[in-house]
Amino acid sequence: MKKKYIFFSVSALIVIADQISKKFFEKFLLSLDTNSVNVFGEELVRFTLAYNTGIAFSIKLGSRYFLSTISLLASIFIIYLIVKIDLKKKLELWAFTFILGGAIGNLIDRALYGKVIDFIDCDFPDFIMTRWPIFNIADSFVTVGMVFLAVQYLFFEKKEEKQKNNQ
Numbered sequence: 001m002k003k004k005y006i007f008f009s010v011s012a013l014i015v016i017a018d019q020i021s022k023k024f025f026e027k028f029l030l031s032l033d034t035n036s037v038n039v040f041g042e043e044l045v046r047f048t049l050a051y052n053t054g055i056a057f058s059i060k061l062g063s064r065y066f067l068s069t070i071s072l073l074a075s076i077f078i079i080y081l082i083v084k085i086d087l088k089k090k091l092e093l094w095a096f097t098f099i100l101g102g103a104i105g106n107l108i109d110r111a112l113y114g115k116v117i118d119f120i121d122c123d124f125p126d127f128i129m130t131r132w133p134i135f136n137i138a139d140s141f142v143t144v145g146m147v148f149l150a151v152q153y154l155f156f157e158k159k160e161e162k163q164k165n166n167q
Helices: 002-030 064-084 090-113 137-166
Strands: 036-040 045-052 116-122
Touching: 002 045, 002 064, 002 090, 002 116, 002 137, 064 090, 090 116, 090 137, 116 137
Parallel strands: none
Antiparallel strands: 036 045, 045 116
8 A cells, every 4th residue: 555655646746736727727717808828820729717517517416415425435436546556557557547526526616516626628620510629637636547558458468368368
């Protein structure tokens, strides 16, 4: 457990950065005449204040208490996984570290306010939708963590299986 202190520390830093950024941008964007400001390009990246009472992509899935409970249980399970995963599986550990930090960051908003504060607004021209849903730092870390998990399970796990089968 002592050797995994760094992973829990990074998760805590993600939560802190997420909460500070949400409060900063909420206050800043509420002070404007419009709740949006361009950052890069005319419409490519901007900061836009939005509140999400659902889950990813603002999908309504249940009440604030239901979503908070699911997030809490998921966070506890991720903590368990981090403790149990072999230290050799660094990519998997970092993946769960990022997901845990993001999950707790959004859990705090959901539990305290009944909604998650989002502020990063990006447009990916000619992509599936008109504009990408507004997100926050916690969402970004969850996404990066999921990509890490996909890489781990799609590439490294198969490689390890082949090596075991060839022995």
